[in-house]
Amino acid sequence: MKFTDFNLHDDLLAGVDAMNYQNATPIQEQAIPRIIEGKDLIACAQTGTGKTAAYLLPLLDKISHAKHGHTSTLILVPTRELATQIDEQVTGFGYFVEASSIAIYGGGKSENWEQQKRALTSGADIIVATPGRLIAHLQMGYVKFDQIKYLVLDEADKMMDMGFSDDILNIVRQLPKQRQTLLFSATMPTKIRDFSKQILHEPEEIRLAVSKPAAGIDQQFYMAFDRQKIHLLEHIIKTQEVQSMVLFTSQKAAVAGIVRAINKLGYVAQGISSDRTQEEREQIMRDFKNKSFPILVATDVLSRGIDIDSLSHVVNYDIPRAAEDYVHRIGRTARAATKGTAITFIADQDQDRVLKIEKLIEREVEKQDITESLGLGPAPEFDPKRFSGLGGKIGGRPERGGRSGGGGSSRGPRPEGGAPRGENGRDGSRPRRDADPKDPKHKERIAKAQAALAALDAGQAPAVPYQRPPRPEGEARPPRAPRPDGEARPAREPRAPRLEGEDRPPREPRAEGEAGESKTRRKRGGRNRGGRGPRPEGGVATAEASAPVPAAPSAE
Secondary structure, three states: OOOHHHHHOHHHHHHHHHHHOOOOHHHHHHHHHHHHHOOEEEEEEOOOOOOHHHHHHHHHHHHHOOOOOOOOOOEEEEOHHHHHHHHHHHHHHHOOOOOOOOOOOOOOOOOOOHHHHHHHHHHOEEEEHHHHHHHHHOOOOOOOOOOOEEEOOOHHHHHHHOOOHHHHHHHHHOOOOOOOEEEEEEOOOHHHHHHHHHHOOOEEEEEOOOOOOOOOEEEEEEEOOOOHHHHHHHHHHHHOOOOOEEEOOHHHHHHHHHHHHHHHOOOEEEEEEEOHHHHHHHHHHHHHHOOOEEEEEEOOOHHHOOOOOOOOOEEOOOOOOOOHHHHHOOOOOOHHHHHEEEEEEEEEHHHHHHHHHHHHOOOHHHHHOOOEEEEEEEOOOOOOOOOOOOOOOOOOOOOOOOOOOOOOOOOOOOOOOOOOOOOOOOOOOOOOOOOOOOOOHHHHHHHHHHHHHHHHHHHOOOOOOOOOOOOOOOOOOOOOOOOOOOOOOOOOOOOOOOOOOOOOOOOOOOOOOOOOOOOOOOOOOOOOHHHHOOOOOOOOOOHHHHHHOOOOOOOO
C-alpha cells in the first residue's frame, strides 16, 4: 500500500517523498486510517517496523489542515535518544507542512532549559518529552496544556519498566479529557493493559508480531566464558563482513574496558552510556551514523533509541536480564525488511535467561562452541537444568512429581504431619531455598564479587570498596551513649587456669637496637587520678607536682 492511498495532505506527501518512503509497513497500513478517524489506539508491534511514522504522519496531517497556533500534540518517550530521533523525524516529514517541534529532555537547569521554556510557553506544534523533564517544567507553573488534542505514549512498556507510570498519570491530569490518545508498545504485558484503561477511552487494538525478531535477522548464539568473549569477538570481526556494529552490555562500568580492549585489537570503537554528557552522546551518535567509526559499545540506554538503517551487526556481549530487552537490542538490525546478524555470547551463569528468550521468540537457536578450536580453551557446556526452574525445556514445566530443574524424584510423598525435608533434619539433605540465610549479606557479597570479575574480564580495575573518610583535624569523637541505668558492664570470659607446675611462657627477646613500645601503661580508669596526666619522662612524683594548680587572679 502506498502513502498516496491514505489521502494525506500534499505538503506532507512531499515530505514523505523527500524521506524516501515508498510503501507503508503493516503497522502503518492499520494505524494511519484509524488515527485519521480520531479513534484511541493501542498498537503493539516490534521495533523497526515503522511505528513512529505510523502515528507521526496522521498527526502531521491533522496539524496541516488545522494550522493550530498552540501546542496540539504531546509525545512521551522513555529516553532522550528516542526523543531526539522522533524530533528529527518530525522535522523531516513536516518540512513542507511547517510544523514546529522540540525535544524536552535532560537533567537539572541545563543550558537547554530556557530554550525548552520558550517552546513550551510560545506553543510549538509538537512536544516530544521524557516524563521526568516535563514534570520539572510543569512544576514551575508556566506550562499550559489545556489545548492539547493528541497524546502519544511511545515505548510505553519501557516507560513502565523505568518507573514513569506515576509521572505519566500526573501529566495526563494536566491535559483536557477530550483528546485522542495513542499508546504504542513493543510488548503488551498485563500491566500495560491495566494502565491503558486509566488513560484511553474505548481504544481499538492493533497487534502485530508481538516480541518476535524480524525474519531477516540471523541469530547466532556462542558459548563463552567471560574471559573468552573479547577474543571471540575478534574472531567474529575478522571472519564476518562487519560494516557497522553495536555491542550491548548490561553494565555501564564495563563499557570503557570493552572499548579499550577492542582498540588494542586494532579496531576503532567508541562507547556511550549514561555517564557521558548529553553533548558527548549526541556527537558520538552523529559520528557513528556518518560512518566515522565502525563499532559502538553501548548500554541499554540505547536499546530503543538508536535509529540506523544500515546496521549490519548487533552483539549481546552479555545477555540482558529481561527477555524483552533481547528483542529490542537485536531489533536495531535488519530493519524494514533488510538483512542483519545478531550475535549473543552465553556465559555459564546466563543459561537460564537463554530459555526465557527462546520461549519468548518461540524458537530454539543453535548454540555454537568454537572457543577450543580457536585455542581459547573449552567453553561452558549448555546445560540449563543446573540453573533454571523450567525443567530444561523451552517454556516447559517440570513433570508431575519431579523437582524443578528436570528429572523425577523417588522420595515419595511426605509423611502425614511431617516437616519438609531439609528442614531441621540431619539426613544430609540441602536446606530449603526459602529459608533465611545465616549471612544476610551473602548475596550482596556475591554480586560485588561478580561485578569485580566482570570488570577484570573487561580490562578494567574493580571498584574500590567504600572507606570511611578521616575525621577532620581538631574534631572530637562523638560522645558514647551512656549505659542504661542499672545495667552492669558485661562480664569478661574467665581466663583458663595455668596447669599445676606449668611455667609462664618465656617472652621473646627484643631484637638488638629495637626500642621499647612508646605507650605507657595506664591505670584503670584512664588518666591518673586527680587529673594529673602521665608522669613526665624520667620525672619523680612529688607533692609539689601533685598539688592542684591555683586559679589565675581576677582582673578585678
